[in-house]
Amino acid sequence: MLVERDKISNETQNKKKLLVSSLITTVIVVMLLLSGPAHAVVVSIISGLDGEKIQQGESKTFTVNVTIEDRDQYVPIESMSLNVTGPVSKNWTFDPYSGSIISPTGDSNLTIDVTDAPNASEYGYGYGYGYDRYGYGYNFGYGYGYGYNYGAGGTDITFSYNMTLDTTYLDVGSYTAEVHVNTGKSVKPRFSSTEAIFNVTPYTINLTTNAEGNISQTLNITSPRGNVTLTLQNGTNATYANGTTLEIIMINSTTALSTTESSALPSDNRVIGEIVELGPAGARFNPPIEIRFNYTEPLPSGVSEESLRVKFYNSTTGSWETITDYTQNKTGNYITANISHFSTYTLTGRVSRETSGGGSSSSGGGGASGVSSGEAFDNIERYETRDKYLYAGKEITYLFTTPEISVYEISVISTVNTDWITAKIELLKGTSTLVDTAPSGTVYKNINIWLGTSGFATPEHITDAAIRFRVEKSWLDGAGIERDEISLLRWDGERWVRLPTTILREEEDYICYEAHTTSFSPFAIVANAIGSEPAERTPGEGVVPGEKGVSPTPEKTRKPPSTGKEETPGTPGFELGFTGIAISLAYLLQRKR
Structure with a gap:
């Protein structure tokens, strides 16, 4: 009997302990829910x-x-x-x-x-x-x-x-x-x-045709970016190859050629202005319709107006074909051509290449000629391109003559012998559209520098590249900037990295600088680049994304540190009150036990 009574007493005490523990836990959870960061x-x-x-x-x-x-x-x-x-x-x-x-x-x-x-x-x-x-x-x-x-x-x-x-x-x-x-x-x-x-x-236009697929009125369709116009004359037969009537026309103005299209373009060709993808695929026109490309001057460096041609990409052969039936108006700066089907169309010009000592490519994985840019067309103020052969272990210098772009030389030491390699500098109207954040400091120029096609300009192929640029003295003096406060920043895919930048010389109106890199991307010439990590490298090492300059993960806290004032977010005294209630309940329950 006594054993039975003790057993019941122990069970009762255990239940009370469990009740006390549960109540305390519940109160604390409620307190945290009410006093925790419920707002943001x-x-x-x-x-x-x-x-x-x-x-x-x-x-x-x-x-x-x-x-x-x-x-x-x-x-x-x-x-x-x-x-x-x-x-x-x-x-x-x-x-x-x-x-x-x-x-x-x-x-x-x-x-x-x-x-x-x-x-x-x-x-x-x-x-x-x-x-x-x-x-x-x-x-x-x-x-x-x-x-x-x-x-x-x-x-x-x-x-x-x-x-x-x-x-x-x-x-x-x-x-x-x-x-x-x-x-x-x-x-x-x-x-x-x-x-x-x-x-x-894609920008889409509905067609009105008769039963045979003949267009019932003359149409002038301008591309979204305004530099290409299609003209379909009244009565033009618009069908697919199987005779089905064409009901729509689609136009996609693109910023750049695809990788496949770009690699197929001859290395001495330059895209002039807008690129359009016309659809639907398989559409046929009889008689041919007219496509008009407008262009502006000056043309890219080395491209003559006489060399301009309309081309389309033949996806079957993987090559570009030139439209031979065309008319050029040099006064109005446009070219019209007749086309009978849809594809990717663009206006190209041929570069008159400067000689660089001759020699043909040999051994070692060259073949990265041409260059493409993903920059938004409307953010490019002007650009300049140059072509050179590169030779393994030899310094080859590209010379640029457009004063506004600031960069006047790029000297490249390659690890391989190559065919023609194009260097392109784009002067931008603002921060590159290819980056996530604007560079820190006071920006003098935003530029993109590209070398060859995608994947070529990496430490695997480039031992070192020296970028030489000028900054106007009047700009430095007007902004109160010291000569040694200028840096060249490069976007490495995640952040802006400050490249080692030195003063080369002083000219009458300019200060000349030099910076080194092994990769090409968006760049910015800035003064007082606050927060950008210096690239700790020697020529040939390159900058590894994510290796240096990554901001530490922000310290996450639940409440600010004490500063001697009542700084706790929420209603003052709220947490203290609940803490008191929790302690009181625990005390009372323990006494009853």
């Missing part, structure tokens, strides 16, 4: 873009909201940006208050209408702390920002925008869009929205 800096693409199909050349308006919720403290906002990645990548940085585009300058492909922004009382100096959408908090320290200090007594602060994206210079394909709030602080450089995915489809 929320960036969202609300409507109008995700899942949309937009014809190339059309504009699409969508809504973006940025909310600094009431538990966030002063959040520093340096700028905001829209990043669009896909077949062509673009990044716009804009002022969060006015909506004006900061970079690329002069870009009209994105317009921003501010529909809501904080007032002056919601911007000030104080302790900076903000949460991301995953609930992690980031300590920005004291400074200027948007929000209510200590997260007490305020309401949500909202930035709202109607953004209109012009797809004229986006190639056909799938794109991902993200909006970023850029803090300018290394601990948390930006808060980002979730992705919005949309598709750009």
Whole structure:
């Protein structure tokens, strides 16, 4: 009997212990849920873009909201940006208050209408702390920002925008869009929205034909980018090879040739202006229709106006064919040609090559002639190309004569003998569309430098390349920049890397510099490149993406460190109250036990 009583007593005590433990756990969980980071800096693409199909050349308006919720403290906002990645990548940085585009300058492909922004009382100096959408908090320290200090007594602060994206210079394909709030602080450089995915489809025209497939009226169809026009005369028979009537015409203006198309283009040919992919495939026209290519002068270096020709890519033979039935108008700067089927068409010009000591290629994997660029056409202000043979172990120098591009020489030491290798420099209107972020510091010039086709200009083929460039003294003096504060930055696919840059000499109007690399990509000539890691290398080593200069992972915290003030986000005393309740319950239950 006594054993039975002790057994019941033990069971009762165990149940009480379990009850106490469960109650304490429940209270703590509730306390954490209520006092934890339930709010954040929320960036969202609300409507109008995700899942949309937009014809190339059309504009699409969508809504973006940025909310600094009431538990966030002063959040520093340096700028905001829209990043669009896909077949062509673009990044716009804009002022969060006015909506004006900061970079690329002069870009009209994105317009921003501010529909809501904080007032002056919601911007000030104080302790900076903000949460991301995953609930992690980031300590920005004291400074200027948007929000209510200590997260007490305020309401949500909202930035709202109607953004209109012009797809004229986006190639056909799938794109991902993200909006970023850029803090300018290394601990948390930006808060980002979730992705919005949309598709750009070919510009499409519906045809009106009779039963036999004859067009009922004359049509003039201009490509989305405006430099190519198709003319179909009234009565033209438009069918497929099997006699089925053609119902639509599709035009895709592309930024660059595909890798296959580019490698098939003769090395002394240059693409002049717009490239168009015409469809549907298999369409046939009788009589032939007219295609017109407009071009602008000056033409690329070494290309004569007399050498311009319309070509199409023959996917069956894998080669480019020249349209022989054409007319050129040098006064109006255009060429018209007659075509009877659809394919990829472009206008090309032939380079009159300069001699470089002769010699033919031999041994060792050359064959990387020609050059292609993925840069957005409307971001290229001008460019210059040069052709040279490269010889293993010998320094070969490309000379450039266009003053505006700043680079005047590139000296290359190759590991292999090659055929003609093209070097191309593109002077850009703003930050390259091929990079994720703008370079730091004060930018003098944004340029792309390419050598050969994709995959050639790597440390495997290039022992060293010296890039020599000039900077105007008037620009340096006007900006108060010292001669030794200039650096050449190179985008390595993930970040901007500062190349070792030295002063070569001083000319009457310029300071001449030299930097070394083994790879080619977007570059920027900048002063005071803040935060860019120096490339610790010697000629021939190259820069390995991700090896140096990677920013450390931001330290994630649940609350800011103590500064001697009541800085805990949320309602002051909330956590303390729940902690007291938890301790009291535990004490009372223990006493009853």
